[in-house]
Amino acid sequence: MKADRPGTDQPGDLPRLLLNWYDRHRRVLPWRAAPGEKADPYRVWLSEIMLQQTTVATVGPYFQAFLARWPGIADLAAAELDDVLRAWAGLGYYARARNLHKCAVTVADRHGGHFPDSEEGLLSLPGIGTYTAAAILAIAFDKPATAMDGNVERVMARLHAVRDPLPGSKPVLKAHAAALVPETRPGDYTQALFDLGASICVPRKPRCILCPWADPCRARRQGIAEELPAKTAKAAKPVRRALAFVLTDGRGHVALRRRPEKGLLGGMMEVPTTPWETAPLPSLPAAAGHVPLPGIGWQALPGLVRHTFTHFEFEIGVVAGRTAGTEEKGPGLIWVAPDALADEALPTVMMKILRHALTRMA
Incomplete structure (x- = not known):
């Protein structure tokens, strides 16, 4: 009609x-x-x-x-x-x-x-x-x-x-x-x-x-x-995947970095990750070039973090690492106390990653 x-x-x-x-x-x-x-x-x-x-x-x-x-x-x-x-x-x-x-x-x-x-x-x-x-x-x-x-x-x-x-x-x-x-x-x-x-x-x-x-x-x-209103069927959203590196120091502070000014989540703070790609989730050895602080022990945590963006689904494997020092240098890292994380410009997906990691690293 x-x-x-x-x-x-x-x-x-x-x-x-x-x-x-x-x-x-x-x-x-x-x-x-x-x-x-x-x-x-x-x-x-x-x-x-x-x-x-x-x-x-x-x-x-x-x-x-x-x-x-x-x-x-x-x-x-x-x-x-x-x-x-x-x-x-x-x-x-x-x-x-x-x-x-x-x-x-x-x-x-x-x-x-x-x-x-x-x-x-x-x-x-x-x-x-x-x-x-x-x-x-x-x-x-x-x-x-x-x-x-x-x-x-x-x-x-x-x-x-x-x-x-x-x-x-x-x-x-x-x-x-x-x-x-x-x-x-x-x-x-x-x-x-x-x-x-x-x-x-x-x-x-x-x-x-x-x-x-x-x-x-x-x-x-x-x-x-x-x-009503009738809607055209939507195509399934693509899935992007990445590894996130949750790094803590000797005081329990967490390493963050700032995302580029332009693009998705521009200028926000983030947990360091591998590039967000549609390829299968990379293994830890394959992602070695993206770790925020080489030379320490990194361990994959069980489970995945999932988050929905407007145009894609995001699946994140979480890797944890600890350094015995305090505020060790790494490229672009900013160290934040756990009770100060709420004061940072952290997107919801990054808070999900941190909650996932910090409850499993205790």
């Missing part, structure tokens, strides 16, 4: 119905302005960057911690990048943190500490794409804009019974969404749509009986709401 054209058979009061529902059921979120208050562009931007590929429940504590430490754009712009990376550790997708800092510096230096209130101006800033620009325009500046995230795609696919699968149906879904954005209260409408997708029009077992759009929803009427 072909999807209906945008604007066809549209009840004119859909935005009103949704806003009435939102006024009664809006979520209370740490970055959201209270009813009647003006939204803070800094908070809106910070939350939108953090929420990319991350859940609301996860973001909440990070957002509060960032705001307490850097309450305004000028504060964040003046921060050291390493401090921002440390505060971000655990949120993943670390290029976001680097762009976050770069964007803050740009807004402070080139825009007088104020975010642009145009799509063109927002898109010129580091780390801000089409979705984020639209969300900031709508929520922070109350301008009509079409912010399409996964929640909105799901709501539009069901409302209009769009059976064509994602990602190919994205342009049609965006056209449907754009046709509904009201001139009045577009910021509240955008947040209402987010809330509808997050709490009512959920992926499994949508709560249609509570939905303000239940009557006009074509997927509900056709009994196919839970089947």
Whole structure:
């Protein structure tokens, strides 16, 4: 069945119905302005960057911690990048943190500490794409804009019974969404749509009986709401493998090093590893050229560490070594006490490696 054209058979009061529902059921979120208050562009931007590929429940504590430490754009712009990376550790997708800092510096230096209130101006800033620009325009500046995230795609696919699968149906879904954005209260409408997708029009077992759009929803009427949006089957993710070398010294300090500035996990701290490759896991003798400190005894630990990235699965064998000295030199090594590891900009995968090793080296 072909999807209906945008604007066809549209009840004119859909935005009103949704806003009435939102006024009664809006979520209370740490970055959201209270009813009647003006939204803070800094908070809106910070939350939108953090929420990319991350859940609301996860973001909440990070957002509060960032705001307490850097309450305004000028504060964040003046921060050291390493401090921002440390505060971000655990949120993943670390290029976001680097762009976050770069964007803050740009807004402070080139825009007088104020975010642009145009799509063109927002898109010129580091780390801000089409979705984020639209969300900031709508929520922070109350301008009509079409912010399409996964929640909105799901709501539009069901409302209009769009059976064509994602990602190919994205342009049609965006056209449907754009046709509904009201001139009045577009910021509240955008947040209402987010809330509808997050709490009512959920992926499994949508709560249609509570939905303000239940009557006009074509997927509900056709009994196919839970089947939408359809998605093209994803290819299996490739698997990359590496050996990680967990080295401790005579005081129990752990050797870390900094990753290159560009690329995956750029600028973050890491446990030294072999190159991440799709080949089988290398043996310890074959990896001898990559050990961070030659000439000491290295021992493979039982088990593997597994971690999922966006585009690949990662399997890590862990090798442990001890040096009797303290802070022995090695190329680029930084020695950190175990109780100070939480203060380093360590990605989640590296914390997994360290937990795996330190519980088996005791």
